[in-house]
Structure formats: structure tokens, C-alpha cells
Amino acid sequence: MRFAIFDKKLVPEPLLSEPQTTQTIAKIGEIPQPSRNLHFQYCNDVRKRLIGKQLLLDEIPHTLDEIHQHYEQGYITLRKGIVFEKGTPRCQRCGNQKPHLFSSFPCSRCRELCTYCRKCIMMGRVSTCTPLYSWSDSECQSARETANLVWNGTLSFGQQVASDEVVKAISTNDDLLVWAVCGAGKTELLFEGIRYALSLQKRVCIATPRTDVVQELTPRLQAVFPQIDVASLYAGSPDRHKYSPLTISTTHQLFRFYQAFDVVIVDEVDAFPYSMDETLQYAVQNARKERSSMIYLSATPNQQWQKDCRQGKRNFVTIPARYHRKPLPVPELKWCGNWDKKLKQNKLPPNVMKWLKIRLDMEKQALLFIPKIELIPKLLAILQKLDSRIEAVHAADPERKAKVQSMRQKDIPILVTTTILERGVTFPNLDVAVLGSEEQIFTASALVQIAGRVGRSAQYPTGNITFFHFGRTEAMLQARKQIQNMNAEAAKKGMIDIE
Amino acid sequence: MSEYCLFCHEELIEHISWSTFFSKREEELVCPSCQEQLEEITGKRCDICSRPLERIDAQYVVGTRCSDCVRWENDSEWQGYLAGNLSIYLYNDFLKEIISQYKFRGDYLLAKVFAQKLKTSIRMLHADYLVPIPLSTERQFERGFNQAEALLREAGLHSTHLLQRTHGEKQSKKSREDRIHLSQIFQLTDSFVISGKRILLIDDIYTTGSTLRHAAKLLRKAGADYVFALTLARS
Numbered sequence: 159m160r161f162a163i164f165d166k167k168l169v170p171e172p173l174l175s176e177p178q179t180t181q182t183i184a185k186i187g188e189i190p191q192p193s194r195n196l197h198f199q200y201c202n203d204v205r206k207r208l209i210g211k212q213l214l215l216d217e218i219p220h221t222l223d224e225i226h227q228h229y230e231q232g233y234i235t236l237r238k239g240i241v242f243e244k245g246t247p248r249c250q251r252c253g254n255q256k257p258h259l260f261s262s263f264p265c266s267r268c269r270e271l272c273t274y275c276r277k278c279i280m281m282g283r284v285s286t287c288t289p290l291y292s293w294s295d296s297e298c299q300s301a302r303e304t305a306n307l308v309w310n311g312t313l314s315f316g317q318q319v320a321s322d323e324v325v326k327a328i329s330t331n332d333d334l335l336v337w338a339v340c341g342a343g344k345t346e347l348l349f350e351g352i353r354y355a356l357s358l359q360k361r362v363c364i365a366t367p368r369t370d371v372v373q374e375l376t377p378r379l380q381a382v383f384p385q386i387d388v389a390s391l392y393a394g395s396p397d398r399h400k401y402s403p404l405t406i407s408t409t410h411q412l413f414r415f416y417q418a419f420d421v422v423i424v425d426e427v428d429a430f431p432y433s434m435d436e437t438l439q440y441a442v443q444n445a446r447k448e449r450s451s452m453i454y455l456s457a458t459p460n461q462q463w464q465k466d467c468r469q470g471k472r473n474f475v476t477i478p479a480r481y482h483r484k485p486l487p488v489p490e491l492k493w494c495g496n497w498d499k500k501l502k503q504n505k506l507p508p509n510v511m512k513w514l515k516i517r518l519d520m521e522k523q524a525l526l527f528i529p530k531i532e533l534i535p536k537l538l539a540i541l542q543k544l545d546s547r548i549e550a551v552h553a554a555d556p557e558r559k560a561k562v563q564s565m566r567q568k569d570i571p572i573l574v575t576t577t578i579l580e581r582g583v584t585f586p587n588l589d590v591a592v593l594g595s596e597e598q599i600f601t602a603s604a605l606v607q608i609a610g611r612v613g614r615s616a617q618y619p620t621g622n623i624t625f626f627h628f629g630r631t632e633a634m635l636q637a638r639k640q641i642q643n644m645n646a647e648a649a650k651k652g653m654i655d656i657e
Numbered sequence: 658m659s660e661y662c663l664f665c666h667e668e669l670i671e672h673i674s675w676s677t678f679f680s681k682r683e684e685e686l687v688c689p690s691c692q693e694q695l696e697e698i699t700g701k702r703c704d705i706c707s708r709p710l711e712r713i714d715a716q717y718v719v720g721t722r723c724s725d726c727v728r729w730e731n732d733s734e735w736q737g738y739l740a741g742n743l744s745i746y747l748y749n750d751f752l753k754e755i756i757s758q759y760k761f762r763g764d765y766l767l768a769k770v771f772a773q774k775l776k777t778s779i780r781m782l783h784a785d786y787l788v789p790i791p792l793s794t795e796r797q798f799e800r801g802f803n804q805a806e807a808l809l810r811e812a813g814l815h816s817t818h819l820l821q822r823t824h825g826e827k828q829s830k831k832s833r834e835d836r837i838h839l840s841q842i843f844q845l846t847d848s849f850v851i852s853g854k855r856i857l858l859i860d861d862i863y864t865t866g867s868t869l870r871h872a873a874k875l876l877r878k879a880g881a882d883y884v885f886a887l888t889l890a891r892s
């Protein structure tokens with residue numbers, strides 16, 4: 159769309175009564191912002207849809223006339239969709255700056271060659287003539303909502319320490335990393351901080367890379383904050399336009415938000431795709447208000463973050479022990495020779511075979527992590543001779559959910575898996591082995607997560623975790639070190655019971 | 658040569674072979690695995706609309722035609738206006754996704770992927786005018802470009818705008834009967850000699866063929882010698 163500037167205000171071309179000089183929004187130096195007319199009766203639906211958001215005109219089900227009126231009266235702000243920094247474009251919605259993810263086309267809206275972002279095209283096209291519309295302030299002046307916390311569980315000592323730190327960070331608008339071991343119970347430690355933020359009329363968002371985590375967290379938080387209507391956002395969710403003081407969202411859905419939240423809690427910062435994708439990190443930063451608090455949750459922060467923590471450059475708190483007060487199982491490293499070559503001869507290294515047979519004999523369930531999906535047919539051919547109930551899963555497996563379910567029901571004695579089961583799933587009484595733990599896909603963080611599958615339940619707090627390798631890697635040693643450090647810290651602080 | 662696949666953004670690896678040295682290679686824009694999912698129409702097809710006859714139930718095949726075309730051609734109101742339609746690809750799930758990203762999300766760049774194939778086919782068809790099926794003004798504003806015209810432009814070919822919409826085209830939800838009986842969806846733009854010309858209509862997808870037949874009828878009645886259509890995909 160093109161705009162004229164008239165009386166220090168933008169006027170969209172379709173609303174001009176007579177021809178005027180017009181230009182695309184990208185070419186306007188500073189976008190004029192009319193001041194607020196406090197006597198104007200704004201439309202509450204427009205406000206609800208735009209507050210803390212950044213939407214395209216096509217995403218707002220109101221007429222251009224009505225939207226323009228709200229702008230003129232100082233209630234709507236327009237920003238450029240694409241800005242040029244030293245001649246190279248940057249998408250303001252997703253932060254994309256990679257030249258190969260931009261393209262140009264002769265645009266019917268602005269009648270010029272228009273540059274658009276291909277990175278976020280699935281959410282509608284942002285181009286040089288595209289304004290991003292927001293409500294002009296992001297304070298929720300809505301009627302005071304009560305947010306009672308309905309929960310009568312108790313926090314472990316470690317959780318309590320972290321919970322206090324979370325409250326403190328929220329009160330001072332600071333950032334905080336909660337470095338909690340797998341099985342520490344990280345959801346509960348957030349409750350008090352969220353309650354505190356809501357009581358101050360702050361708007362809170364929990365962002366996580368995965369849709370299944372959003373779907374799992376929503377009912378849990380809804381249950382403890384029954385007076386709040388929690389918004390749950392993932393691709394295709396019905397809550398897309400819902401305004402709520404407590405939003406649980408995939409990181410991806412945050413692209414439509416702009417300076418919306420006073421508190422953003424980012425779950426699993428170390429997990430793919432958030433850790434890999436700069437535009438997702440941009441989305442999270444874009445969604446927080448200038449004065450706000452960011453709480454990062456991780457069981458396995460990357461090397462840089464760990465270093466920052468050690469050097470005092472990052473505010474953090476650790477929970478080195480699990481809720482059940484038993485130490486984390488420490489991985490055993492076992493050399494198994496050239497397993498790849500063995501597999502090609504339809505064999506497994508003898509110590510791997512022995513490990514698996516022992517689990518079958520003891521009737522203890524096990525996961526066998528493998529580095530690549532291509533190994534599955536050969537492995538199954540070997541393993542199903544031991545026990546025909548042994549199965550395998552991978553990311554694209556259509557029966558993935560069903561197989562995890564059978565594992566839960568103990569119908570599968572050993573499940574062979576790619577790294578997809580590295581996070582999230584818990585089976586109570588379990589041993590875990592990694593075949594080929596020297597492969598690149600098994601980063602230190604992946605290995606800590608995998609080891610974290612063992613000994614999760616209070617009933618079965620121990621178990622065996624073995625890395626079978628063809629040469630030790632830095633990642634394996636780091637993973638083991640991280641786990642040992644956590645156990646040592648927990649022992650020192652009296653957070654684990656040692657028999 | 659672009660560095661990344663335009664569909665899946667995977668990095669493209671250049672395959673150097675002897676043929677690369679000796680022949681001028683077509684520019685590669687998509688990776689082999691995406692390329693593989695684009696299925697060209699092969700085998701027996703309806704001699705009017707390009708529908709692959711082997712893929713439809715035998716009861717809908719009448720000789721060398723599909724039953725739809727037989728129905729059109731038996732209707733004196735439509736008989737003989739559209740000489741035929743050539744479609745290049747099967748409208749499979751993959752192409753459906755690509756076209757939706759291209760047309761509805763507005764990822765204009767994807768037009769480039771089809772340029773070479775389109776150019777070769779158009780050359781075979783010897784037309785005086787290449788006419789993209791027009792959009793209504795509102796629709797064109799909404800999308801930012803006309804998907805048929807963009808295909809021609811990216812193939813380096815010139816569009817001639819012989820047609821324009823008479824009113825909005827919210828017709829995708831209407832039944833075939835409704836569409837056929839819509840009195841007139843196009844009108845001529847004047848200023849071009851139509852009499853005695855060979856005209857090639859361009860669109861992205863052939864679905865029922867009614868849009869193309871409306872255009873063909875109007876042009877033939879205005880004196881065009883021959884009206885044919887080229888579409889990217891046959892659904």
C-alpha cells in the first residue's frame with residue numbers, strides 16, 4: 159500500500175479523496191504518530207486483537223477505514239515491515255537478514271518493485287510496502303483480574319531456592335537462567351513467580367519450542383490458575399486471537415507479538431529448533447517489553463552460557479538435584495569398536511549385545527539411542543531375533559505415538575530410537591544405552607538429556623546409562639562431567655540423601 | 658545458479674559432469690529431491706484437457722476424451738471454442754503446497770522454478786498473443802500480483818491483456834452449474850486486433866475448465882482463429 163502524508167499524518171492511498179503524492183512506507187523517514195485523543199471511543203475488539211501484536215492488514219478483520227481512524231486518534235501504531243540497513247533488507251517481523259531469503263516482485267499494491275521476506279512467508283507476506291500494525295501501548299488496563307494460585311504441593315529445597323529467584327527477577331525486571339537437572343520439577347517452581355506477576359497486572363508468556371509441550375502445560379497451568387483464561391498458542395490452535403494475561407505458546411507463534419509481555423519464560427533454551435534458529439530468538443526478544451523479565455529454563459545450557467555463569471556474566475540459579483533427592487545416574491563410557499562395520503556384517507559389538515540381553519533377562523525396559531535412522535532395519539533384524547517385541551521409532555514414524563504408548567504399557571521390552579526421544583518422555587523404570595555416542599549428533603547437551611531419562615521416578619530413582627563408543631569425544635566427557643558436577647553440588651548443599 | 662533450493666531451502670550441491678562442460682546447463686533452482694516430487698504428466702491424456710486418462714475410472718473415459726470434455730463438447734453453447742489445454746504437471750500434494758505458497762501466501766519467486774518448462778511448451782504452441790487469465794482489481798491488490806502473468810514474466814515472455822474481469826471472482830465455492838451459467842465473467846479490453854489471431858491463455862491450474870472456456874468463447878466470438886490454453890497443473 160502507498161501512503162500520502164497529510165497534516166503530519168499518514169493517509170493510505172485507498173482513502174484519499176483526491177490524488178496526492180504517495181510513497182511506500184519503507185521510504186517514509188520517520189512514521190508520524192498522532193498523539194492520543196482521550197475522548198475517542200475506541201473499538202474494544204480492535205484493541206484486543208492488536209495489543210502486544212504486530213499484524214498485517216490482512217490479519218485484522220476490520221475495515222481499512224476503521225483501522226485508519228484508530229491510527230489518526232493515536233491508538234494504532236504502524237511500523238515498517240522491512241527496513242534497509244546499509245542497503246540490505248531486514249524483516250522486522252522475523253528478523254531475517256539473509257539475502258537469499260529475500261526476493262523482489264512487481265507489486266500491485268505499491269506499483270513498484272517490492273522486496274519481501276521469504277523466511278516468514280507462511281504467515282503472510284511482509285514486503286517493503288507492508289506496514290505492521292500494533293496497538294499504540296501494551297499496558298493491559300483491563301479490569302483487575304484475580305489470580306489465585308490453587309496448588310497445595312510442596313517444593314523441594316532446590317525448587318524453593320529457584321522459585322524465590324524467579325520472583326526476584328520478575329520484581330526487578332531482570333533476566334535469569336534456571337539451570338535445573340532433568341527431573342527437578344521445573345514447572346512447579348514457576349507457579350509462585352507467575353502468581354506474583356499476575357497479581358501486579360503483568361502479562362506472562364511461557365514459550366517452548368514444541369507443540370506437545372504447549373498442549374501438556376496448558377491444562378496444568380489452567381488448573382492452578384482457575385480464574386485466568388489461559389491462551390494456548392500453536393499452529394492451528396483456536397486461541398489465536400485470544401487475549402490473556404497468561405499465554406503459553408510455541409516459540410514460532412511469537413512472530414505475531416510485539417512488546418507484549420512483562421515476563422517471558424523460555425523453556426528448553428538449549429533445544430532444537432530454538433537454539434539453532436536466530437529468527438526464533440529474535441521473535442522471543444521482540445515479544446518482550448523493553449522493561450521486562452526473561453526466565454530461561456534449561457537442563458543443559460550450552461558451553462558459552464555455562465562459561466558466562468562461571469564468570470558471573472549471567473544471572474543464574476541451579477537445581478542440582480532431582481525432586482526425589484537421589485543423585486543423577488552417571489554415564490558409563492564403554493568402547494565397543496567399529497560398530498558400524500559390525501552392523502554391516504549383521505552383528506552388534508559383543509558388549510552391546512550383552513548389555514541388551516541382560517535387560518531382557520532382568521525384564522527391565524530399555525531405550526537404545528542410535529545416531530541415524532538408516533540403521534533401524536539392520537538393528538531390528540538382529541534384535542528381533544532376541545525378542546520379537548523389540549521395536550524402533552524415529553521422527554517421521556507415523557506410529558510414533560502408539561509405540562511410545564506400548565512402551566508405557568510395557569508391551570515393548572526394548573525400544574530403539576533416534577534422538578527424538580531425547581526429551582520430554584519419561585518411562586518409570588528404565589535403563590538407557592547409546593550406540594555410537596561419538597557421532598556428532600550426540601552433543602554434550604543431547605547426552606545429558608538422554609542420561610536424564612534414567613531414574614526419573616521416586617519409585618525407581620536409579621538405573622544404568624551406558625555410552626557405547628568407537629572413540630571418546632569431548633561431548634561425552636563434558637556430559638559426564640556436567641552430571642558429576644551437579645551431583646557434587648547437590649551433595650554439598652545437602653540436597654540428596656546418601657545412604 | 659542460486660545456492661539454495663527455492664522450495665526447501667536446502668543448500669544446492671553442484672554436480673559437475675562431462676555434460677556440464679559441453680552443454681549449457683539449465684539453471685538449477687530446486688534440489689533433486691524436490692525436483693523428483695514434481696511429476697510431469699505422461700502417458701495417455703484427454704486430447705482436449707490433458708487429464709491423465711490412466712488415472713481416472715474407466716467409466717469417465719470416452720475414447721480419447723474424459724467425460725467432462727465430452728459433456729462440454731456436446732453442449733452447443735460451448736462446443737468448439739476452446740481447442741485444448743496443455744498441462745505440464747500433475748497437481749499432486751507437493752505441487753498443491755508449492756502453488757498455495759506461490760499464489761495464496763504470495764511467494765512470487767517460485768514462478769522462476771517453472772520458467773524454463775513453460776517457455777519450452779509455449780514455444781511449441783506458436784501463439785500470436787499470450788494472455789494470462791486476469792484477476793479482479795480487488796483480488797490483484799490482495800495478492801499483490803497475478804500468478805499467471807508472473808509465470809510469463811519470469812519466463813521472459815510478454816503478456817497481452819486482452820481480457821478483464823467484469824466483476825469479482827468469488828467463485829471457487831460455487832458448483833459447476835453455477836459457474837457455467839454465470840453470464841459473463843470477462844470482457845474485452847479493446848485496443849487489440851483479435852480477428853484471425855492464435856491466442857494462448859495462461860493459468861496456473863486447470864480445474865473444471867469453465868474459466869478458460871468463458872475466455873475462449875469471448876475471444877472466438879470476437880474473431881480469434883484459435884484459442885488454446887497452457888496451465889501449470891491439471892487437477
Ligand SMILES: [Zn+2]
Nearest residue numbers: 249252275278
Ligand atoms: Zn520475515
Ligand SMILES: [Zn+2]
Nearest residue numbers: 265268272287
Ligand atoms: Zn508493494
Ligand SMILES: [Zn+2]
Nearest residue numbers: 662665688691
Ligand atoms: Zn528442495
Ligand SMILES: [Zn+2]
Nearest residue numbers: 703706723726
Ligand atoms: Zn478432458
